Amino acid sequence: MEGGGSYESGDLDNLKATELRLGLPGTDEPEKLPSMLPRSSKRAILEANESQSKRNPSEIKSLEEDQKPAAKAQIVGWPPIRSYRKNSYQAMKMEAETTGMYVKVSMDGAPYLRKIDLKVYEGYKELREALEDMFKCFSLGEISRMDESNVHEYAITYEDKDGDWMLVGDVPWEMFLSSCKRMRIMKGSEAKGLGSIP
Amino acid sequence: MSEDEDGGGGSAKSRGGGGAPPPFSDQVLEIVLENVLQFLSSRRDRNAASLVCRSWYRAEAQTRRELFIGNCYAVSPRRATERFRRIRAVVLKGKPRFADFGLVPINWGAHFHPWVSAMAAAYPWLEKLCLKRMSLTDGDLSLLAHSFPNFKELSLICCEGFSTAGLAVIAEKCRHLRVLDLIEDYLEDDEDEMVDWISRFPETTTCLESLGFDCVGSAVNFEALEALVTRSPALRRLRVNHHVSVDQLHRLMARAPQLTHLGTGSFGSAAAAIPQGGNNVVDLMSTFAGSKSLVCLSGFRDVAPQYLPAIHPVCANLTSLNFSYAEVSAEELIPVIRHCHNLQIFWVLDTVRDEGLQAVAATCKDLRELRVFPLDPTEDSEGSVSDVGLIAISEGCRKLRSILYFCQQMTNMAVVTMSKNCQDLVVFRLCIMGRRRPDHVTGEPMDEGFGAIVMNCKKLRRLAVSGLLTDKAFAYIGKYGKLVRTLSVAFAGNTDLALTYVLEGCTKLQKLEIRDSPFGDSALLAGLHHYYNMRFLWMSSCKLSVRGCMEVAQRLPHLVVEVIRERDEDDDHEAVEKLYMYRSLAGPRNDAPPFVEIL
Numbered sequence: 001m002e003g004g005g006s007y008e009s010g011d012l013d014n015l016k017a018t019e020l021r022l023g024l025p026g027t028d029e030p031e032k033l034p035s036m037l038p039r040s041s042k043r044a045i046l047e048a049n050e051s052q053s054k055r056n057p058s059e060i061k062s063l064e065e066d067q068k069p070a071a072k073a074q075i076v077g078w079p080p081i082r083s084y085r086k087n088s089y090q091a092m093k094m095e096a097e098t099t100g101m102y103v104k105v106s107m108d109g110a111p112y113l114r115k116i117d118l119k120v121y122e123g124y125k126e127l128r129e130a131l132e133d134m135f136k137c138f139s140l141g142e143i144s145r146m147d148e149s150n151v152h153e154y155a156i157t158y159e160d161k162d163g164d165w166m167l168v169g170d171v172p173w174e175m176f177l178s179s180c181k182r183m184r185i186m187k188g189s190e191a192k193g194l195g196s197i198p
Numbered sequence: 199m200s201e202d203e204d205g206g207g208g209s210a211k212s213r214g215g216g217g218a219p220p221p222f223s224d225q226v227l228e229i230v231l232e233n234v235l236q237f238l239s240s241r242r243d244r245n246a247a248s249l250v251c252r253s254w255y256r257a258e259a260q261t262r263r264e265l266f267i268g269n270c271y272a273v274s275p276r277r278a279t280e281r282f283r284r285i286r287a288v289v290l291k292g293k294p295r296f297a298d299f300g301l302v303p304i305n306w307g308a309h310f311h312p313w314v315s316a317m318a319a320a321y322p323w324l325e326k327l328c329l330k331r332m333s334l335t336d337g338d339l340s341l342l343a344h345s346f347p348n349f350k351e352l353s354l355i356c357c358e359g360f361s362t363a364g365l366a367v368i369a370e371k372c373r374h375l376r377v378l379d380l381i382e383d384y385l386e387d388d389e390d391e392m393v394d395w396i397s398r399f400p401e402t403t404t405c406l407e408s409l410g411f412d413c414v415g416s417a418v419n420f421e422a423l424e425a426l427v428t429r430s431p432a433l434r435r436l437r438v439n440h441h442v443s444v445d446q447l448h449r450l451m452a453r454a455p456q457l458t459h460l461g462t463g464s465f466g467s468a469a470a471a472i473p474q475g476g477n478n479v480v481d482l483m484s485t486f487a488g489s490k491s492l493v494c495l496s497g498f499r500d501v502a503p504q505y506l507p508a509i510h511p512v513c514a515n516l517t518s519l520n521f522s523y524a525e526v527s528a529e530e531l532i533p534v535i536r537h538c539h540n541l542q543i544f545w546v547l548d549t550v551r552d553e554g555l556q557a558v559a560a561t562c563k564d565l566r567e568l569r570v571f572p573l574d575p576t577e578d579s580e581g582s583v584s585d586v587g588l589i590a591i592s593e594g595c596r597k598l599r600s601i602l603y604f605c606q607q608m609t610n611m612a613v614v615t616m617s618k619n620c621q622d623l624v625v626f627r628l629c630i631m632g633r634r635r636p637d638h639v640t641g642e643p644m645d646e647g648f649g650a651i652v653m654n655c656k657k658l659r660r661l662a663v664s665g666l667l668t669d670k671a672f673a674y675i676g677k678y679g680k681l682v683r684t685l686s687v688a689f690a691g692n693t694d695l696a697l698t699y700v701l702e703g704c705t706k707l708q709k710l711e712i713r714d715s716p717f718g719d720s721a722l723l724a725g726l727h728h729y730y731n732m733r734f735l736w737m738s739s740c741k742l743s744v745r746g747c748m749e750v751a752q753r754l755p756h757l758v759v760e761v762i763r764e765r766d767e768d769d770d771h772e773a774v775e776k777l778y779m780y781r782s783l784a785g786p787r788n789d790a791p792p793f794v795e796i797l
Contacts, residue, residue, distance in 0.1 A: 074576065077301045079575045079577070084382045084413060085523075088499070092523075122529070
């Protein structure tokens with residue numbers, strides 16, 4: 001059954017091997033047939049990016065189960081959305097899925113960096129939560145603590161196109177997406193002067 | 199004889215001109231009557247008037263200006279044009295609604311050609327035409343353009359078969375054109391054969407009031423469009439397609455500050471880059487501020503969220519907002535929606551989540567119609583909206599009349615809550631996308647929820663059900679749904695009883711469409727007393743057999759019973775995969791394709 005054990009290494013190449021698509025095995029180009037989009041590939045990539053220490057048998061199983069329904073044939077005309085609208089949505093999703101926006105994320109004190117796909121997040125809140133998740137295994141402290149005192153241990157910063165280090169959250173999300181080159185979660189003491197985090 | 203809701207005209211015999219002319223005194227009476235009847239506009243009233251006596255029948259026929267044909271196969275073009283001689287406006291509907299979801303094979307029918315040919319001869323003064331789910335060619339459009347010198351308004355909804363070539367002829371020849379609205383049509387356009395139809399409008403000032411082409415897949419000549427807008431001082435409604443970028447839109451809006459309805463096209467830049475220093479957003483915002491008449495916004499096909507604030511100045515005036523093609527999050531929606539106090543119609547994608555719907559409920563106290571579409575319309579997608587959003591809407595938007603809600607999980611409690619809070623509901627369409635899914639909290643069928651809707655919403659006329667439903671739900675519908683005219687059923691019910699309850703109980707039922715439900719011949723036969731009062735019945739992937747359908751056909755000679763067979767079903771000739779039946783004065787149609795068998 002597809003998906004078995006392939007997430008243990010969290011390796012994107014193995015992920016590709018289990019991807020459902022048309023075409024003979026070994027062909028690289030997935031055919032862009034609207035009716036056969038790889039189901040929730042966005043979600044699969046997101047989960048594969050998560051910290052390795054979170055990987056456990058029950059989670060692998062749930063990932064496998066997520067893959068199962070995709071094998072079920074799509075019923076004609078269900079859900080009842082007009083084909084015009086359905087095609088438009090699929091075009092929108094394909095546009096979103098094909099262009100990934102991967103940036104490196106470093107955290108002061110962590111032994112290695114991570115890489116995330118910014119396109120996967122809807123806004124700053126989701127990004128913060130994802131970073132929190134990703135780095136909490138290092139037990140370095142909380143990234144975004146909701147305090148009245150507004151004092152945080154860490155500040156999330158990013159390097160923009162001009163090479164300047166900016167505080168994450170100041171500019172509209174879309175603008176952030178197009179200017180962010182990489183990110184650094186820096187200690188609060190260093191972040192002084194960058195302003196308070198919203 | 200035109201299709202009407204209560205079947206009033208169905209029994210009138212054709213009297214077109216046969217027999218001796220009435221005596222002089224009667225003629226005078228008829229002329230007097232005509233002068234009175236010409237003020238009657240409601241077709242229901244007219245149908246009733248036509249049944250009083252022959253004199254009234256004739257007078258009504260002479261004074262009817264608008265012809266409504268709810269099913270193009272229910273009457274022949276000749277019969278309609280012979281009875282009604284002075285028609286100026288026609289509404290014509292073709293394929294059954296399930297055709298929108300791919301359940302009706304291509305080339306099934308609903309051809310416009312016989313109608314336009316008959317009308318070309320009979321109605322030289324035709325001004326308005328509205329077609330829905332019809333199949334029409336460029337040749338038909340050309341015939342139209344050449345046959346009606348006073349033609350003013352063309353609306354094509356969910357039609358197919360024509361291309362930009364046909365649009366070009368309309369633009370060029372219909373010199374009095376006021377309205378050209380293309381809504382969710384499917385244009386046959388080869389990449390190489392596209393025609394620059396926008397350039398074909400006359401060079402002089404036009405009387406265009408409404409131009410909508412958001413479904414046209416090919417880009418239009420922008421310079422020509424801008425020039426057209428400039429020389430159309432009466433233009434109030436403009437809906438462009440996604441090829442028009444936000445910068446281009448800006449230019450168009452500057453040319454037409456008097457617009458009331460605007461379809462914004464992409465509302466993003468082709469380059470998908472940030473604007474230069476944010477000036478563009480400010481400029482755009484001031485342009486919107488200058489469009490003081492805007493009440494309806496749609497489009498937003500590739501919306502770049504940084505442009506959304508530009509519409510803030512008009513939000514307070516908006517009565518209609520269509521975000522159903524805009525992937526907008528709750529975060530992005532809230533700053534917009536909290537200005538929209540006067541919103542009555544809101545279409546949106548489920549990307550706004552329950553949180554977004556809560557914001558809608560908090561602000562849009564006047565909301566009448568809500569449609570929430572799923573960005574990922576598959577059964578196993580992650581649902582983004584749920585019972586939480588539905589409850590919020592029901593609590594905030596008490597005047598709600600119409601709702602279409604796609605979700606992955608729902609509870610009876612939420613539906614019951616809505617039934618109690620929104621007593622004005624006329625249309626309730628809930629689509630739980632996972633088939634046969636129960637209440638996600640209690641695990642029970644959704645019977646009680648839908649039961650509450652038909653019980654509490656006394657004005658309900660249209661209902662679409664989903665989720666796990668037993669016969670009980672249909673017992674409720676039959677018992678309480680006395681005003682229901684349209685019912686859509688999918689993957690529901692246990693036995694024939696369910697359909698029987700509906701057919702026996704829903705006395706006003708007009709349109710019934712059912713798919714993938716275990717209803718067989720005995721249920722079908724339970725409706726014999728009612729089928730002449732209905733516009734149509736559609737049943738696909740149920741448990742019908744040829745024998746049952748044949749019996750209906752024999753017992754009801756004025757019903758056309760179509761069995762649609764897509765594959766060579768050599769395994770089972772007895773089973774009926776798709777049944778479409780409708781009352782008709784025209785008898786079996788002569789244009790049925792090979793895969794349609796008329797019993």
